[in-house]
Amino acid sequence: MTDITTNGTSSEPARPLRILVVGAGIGGLTTALALRQQGHDVQIFESSKLAQETGAAIHLASNANGLLRRMGLDAGKIGGVECVGVTEYIPQTGAVKYQIDTSQMSKMWQHPWHLVHRAHLHTALKDMATGPEGKGEAAKLHVASRVQGVDAAGATLTFEDGTNVSGDLLVGADGVHSLARSSIPGGDKKPFDSGKSAFRFLLPTESLSSDPQTAELVAKIGALVMWIAEDRRLIMYPCVNKTMMNFVAIHPSKESEADITGAGWQETGSKARMLHIYKDFAPSVLAILEKADESKLKVWQLLDMEQMPSFIHEKLAVVGDAAHPFLPHQGQGGGQAIEDGVALAAVLPFGTKSSEIKDRLQIFEECRYERAHRIQGYTRTAGMDTADLAAKGMKLDMMEYMGYNFGHDAWDYTTKALRMHLEARDKTLRFRNPIEFGASPGPRQPLGMHPTSVEIQALRKATPEKSRTYSIRFRTSRTYLQNLLPAGFAFTSPATVASASISCTTLDGMTWLGGGGYSMLGLYIHGINYTKRNGSKVFGTYLPVLFENAADPIITGRDELGMPKLFADINVKGNDGDERSEISLSWRGTTFGTFTVSGLTPEEPVPNGVNGSQPVQRGPGPPPPPPEAGTFYYRYIPSVGEPGKADVEYPVFIPKPEAAEGTEAPKSFASKMATISLQGKNWQTLPTLHHVADWLAGMPMYGVGEAKLVTSTVVSDSSGARRLD
Numbered sequence: 143m144t145d146i147t148t149n150g151t152s153s154e155p156a157r158p159l160r161i162l163v164v165g166a167g168i169g170g171l172t173t174a175l176a177l178r179q180q181g182h183d184v185q186i187f188e189s190s191k192l193a194q195e196t197g198a199a200i201h202l203a204s205n206a207n208g209l210l211r212r213m214g215l216d217a218g219k220i221g222g223v224e225c226v227g228v229t230e231y232i233p234q235t236g237a238v239k240y241q242i243d244t245s246q247m248s249k250m251w252q253h254p255w256h257l258v259h260r261a262h263l264h265t266a267l268k269d270m271a272t273g274p275e276g277k278g279e280a281a282k283l284h285v286a287s288r289v290q291g292v293d294a295a296g297a298t299l300t301f302e303d304g305t306n307v308s309g310d311l312l313v314g315a316d317g318v319h320s321l322a323r324s325s326i327p328g329g330d331k332k333p334f335d336s337g338k339s340a341f342r343f344l345l346p347t348e349s350l351s352s353d354p355q356t357a358e359l360v361a362k363i364g365a366l367v368m369w370i371a372e373d374r375r376l377i378m379y380p381c382v383n384k385t386m387m388n389f390v391a392i393h394p395s396k397e398s399e400a401d402i403t404g405a406g407w408q409e410t411g412s413k414a415r416m417l418h419i420y421k422d423f424a425p426s427v428l429a430i431l432e433k434a435d436e437s438k439l440k441v442w443q444l445l446d447m448e449q450m451p452s453f454i455h456e457k458l459a460v461v462g463d464a465a466h467p468f469l470p471h472q473g474q475g476g477g478q479a480i481e482d483g484v485a486l487a488a489v490l491p492f493g494t495k496s497s498e499i500k501d502r503l504q505i506f507e508e509c510r511y512e513r514a515h516r517i518q519g520y521t522r523t524a525g526m527d528t529a530d531l532a533a534k535g536m537k538l539d540m541m542e543y544m545g546y547n548f549g550h551d552a553w554d555y556t557t558k559a560l561r562m563h564l565e566a567r568d569k570t571l572r573f574r575n576p577i578e579f580g581a582s583p584g585p586r587q588p589l590g591m592h593p594t595s596v597e598i599q600a601l602r603k604a605t606p607e608k609s610r611t612y613s614i615r616f617r618t619s620r621t622y623l624q625n626l627l628p629a630g631f632a633f634t635s636p637a638t639v640a641s642a643s644i645s646c647t648t649l650d651g652m653t654w655l656g657g658g659g660y661s662m663l664g665l666y667i668h669g670i671n672y673t674k675r676n677g678s679k680v681f682g683t684y685l686p687v688l689f690e691n692a693a694d695p696i697i698t699g700r701d702e703l704g705m706p707k708l709f710a711d712i713n714v715k716g717n718d719g720d721e722r723s724e725i726s727l728s729w730r731g732t733t734f735g736t737f738t739v740s741g742l743t744p745e746e747p748v749p750n751g752v753n754g755s756q757p758v759q760r761g762p763g764p765p766p767p768p769p770e771a772g773t774f775y776y777r778y779i780p781s782v783g784e785p786g787k788a789d790v791e792y793p794v795f796i797p798k799p800e801a802a803e804g805t806e807a808p809k810s811f812a813s814k815m816a817t818i819s820l821q822g823k824n825w826q827t828l829p830t831l832h833h834v835a836d837w838l839a840g841m842p843m844y845g846v847g848e849a850k851l852v853t854s855t856v857v858s859d860s861s862g863a864r865r866l867d
């Protein structure tokens with residue numbers, strides 16, 4: 143993508159932003175890693191000693207896994223198991239209800255769906271965010287640092303010991319009981335019991351495969367396995383290179399409330415209670431539950447929360463469970479925390495100024511608010527008891543949910559939103575078809591950078607742009623030329639002998655073409671004026687056709703300037719000091735114009751440029767016409783599917799550019815010896831140009847006047863072109 147996001151045009155040097163993250167869970171660490179990779183200075187403050195994430199596994203669906211892979215974290219290398227199927231059993235009988243082979247389905251998603259041990263994911267994220275390897279400076283992790291105060295306007299955190307630290311931006315990744323979110327107006331939300339709790343435990347796969355009662359259940363390791371009853375369910379899936387099976391036993395909270403003491407994610411559950419809660423399930427299920435190690439059995443109350451009014455305020459953004467606590471029914475809570483962290487980094491590329499942060503947070507919110515809440519909504523529906531679903535006339539459409547959840551890339555989505563935001567704000571940016579890729583590189587936006595950027599100035603200095611223009615002025619018929627002029631244009635003189643020039647310029651060292659060049663040849667009709675709607679007149683030279691021998695300037699010139707450009711081969715033979723120079727105009731081997739200039743001798747530079755030296759009063763006669771202030775032409779864009787109709791058509795004027803200060807004066811040579819030969823051709827030899835070639839060949843020639851060669855190091859980008867009227 144074109145880098146239009148950094149402060150390349152600003153005199154303020156780019157520096158890393160100082161970003162303070164509260165909480166080192168999956169959300170905080172992903173945010174830190176993504177921001178580090180953007181080149182920022184990140185510090186993470188974690189209240190715990192960060193000994194170990196609780197022993198349970200997590201789904202990394204395609205949407206989250208892709209983001210981790212982009213940052214260099216391959217779940218397959220930390221024991222992640224690819225989910226290759228789904229089996230649902232009837233809880234009471236243990237019979238198969240349905241099986242889906244997701245290996246086929248997985249071909250739809252660009253990244254695999256991995257099942258990973260949380261501790262392994264957490265450690266990998268921590269190492270990548272804070273370790274010496276990798277892009278950007280390592281984030282600094284402060285453990286046992288409980289944040290007690292969050293000042294969003296001042297971007298300041300206060301700790302238990304009364305000390306504080308300030309930065310450019312605060313990120314609240316402090317989980318479901320977040321303190322940070324209460325700094326957002328209306329965000330002081332308290333999570334509440336969703337009505338469900340979950341026992342969680344892990345078992346060695348071998349303990350199931352060696353037991354005839356359960357061996358069948360792990361025959362296809364890599365599958366997600368479910369037993370879903372009216373108001374309770376058991377979910378099983380592998381992790382740790384298939385050596386461990388992870389279990390989540392979701393049930394009505396009231397049946398395990400005796401276990402809840404307020405220890406949060408470290409709460410220990412009672413195995414006897416768990417067996418009782420699942421007593422009606424098939425013997426194979428009870429055999430599994432029987433194997434659970436009670437000392438490691440966790441029970442979590444599944445918390446829900448009202449929607450936050452916003453995820454941002456002043457210089458604070460909240461991410462993950464702090465912003466939108468997730469129920470586990472779709473395995474998307476961690477995934478959405480990962481999306482948040484990556485999206486936040488995406489709106490803050492290196493070079494973002496501190497003063498731009500509030501604006502960028504707004505884009506972050508626009509990219510995250512609707513999506514996170516929609517997935518939360520799907521998750522709530524996915525967790526509803528079957529009777530409640532039926533009573534509400536609702537149906538689970540897992541494919542719709544999966545398509546929405548998996549089919550998103552938070553980095554791609556957010557970077558596009560940022561690009562559109564920046565492009566809409568910068569009124570100097572230029573666009574041409576195709577617009578889908580953003581602002582277009584071209585003469586007025588070299589290499590896609592800002593024309594005044596430091597990089598462009600340096601390139602221009604290293605390879606100066608050069609132009610070499612031959613022009614041959616000749617006399618011809620005003621009445622013949624007049625037929626070319628659109629409404630509003632007229633010759634200034636009533637004389638029937640008019641003056642025109644063939645002018646051929648070769649450009650070289652063009653920055654926007656990577657240092658290359660091309661040639662152009664046009665017919666310029668002198669002594670023209672245009673009468674504007676307000677009655678005022680503009681005087682100039684009319685350009686009815688300009689041939690060029692490269693596609694890029696033809697496209698940019700037609701699209702951005704509206705110039706009447708056509709392709710032709712232009713061959714220029716001649717160097718400074720040559721006795722004779724020759725220019726030919728052809729198309730696929732058919733020559734339809736030849737021009738020669740001989741005996742050029744140096745002369746004083748004429749400031750009025752190549753195409754029209756100033757008419758001078760040389761004796762008695764009518765007063766000289768007013769100075770030609772620039773070049774006219776006519777823009778015409780045909781309508782699609784409506785032959786003969788224009789989408790737009792209007793006259794354009796490019797004023798003569800002012801001589802730039804400190805630039806070398808052009809060198810000028812003149813001669814009276816020049817020839818012009820134009821040949822009409824038929825449609826077989828010039829299928830797309832014969833109408834123009836015929837017209838040019840039909841121009842009466844009343845004598846060639848002066849010829850000139852002007853060489854210059856100043857090349858105008860014609861950015862002064864404006865619509866007339």
Ligand SMILES: Cc1cc2nc3c(=O)[nH]c(=O)nc-3n(C[C@H](O)[C@H](O)[C@H](O)COP(=O)(O)OP(=O)(O)OC[C@H]3O[C@@H](n4cnc5c(N)ncnc54)[C@H](O)[C@@H]3O)c2cc1C
Pocket residue numbers: 164165166167168169170187188189190199200201202287288289290315316317318320321340342390442444461462463464468469470472473474475476477478479
């Ligand atoms: C049973 C269950 C199963 C789940 N299964 C999945 C799954 O399969 N896939 C999935 O994607 N998601 C799953 N989730 C959800 C997922 O685990 C969470 O959404 C995710 O961990 C949230 O990450 P977080 O970083 O926002 O919050 P947390 O992981 O809660 O991290 C918050 C951190 O902030 C720290 N902290 C809190 N307060 C402060 C403070 N004042 N100062 C400093 N530090 C502080 C905490 O110590 C903690 O380390 C599941 C959740 C549950 C409950």
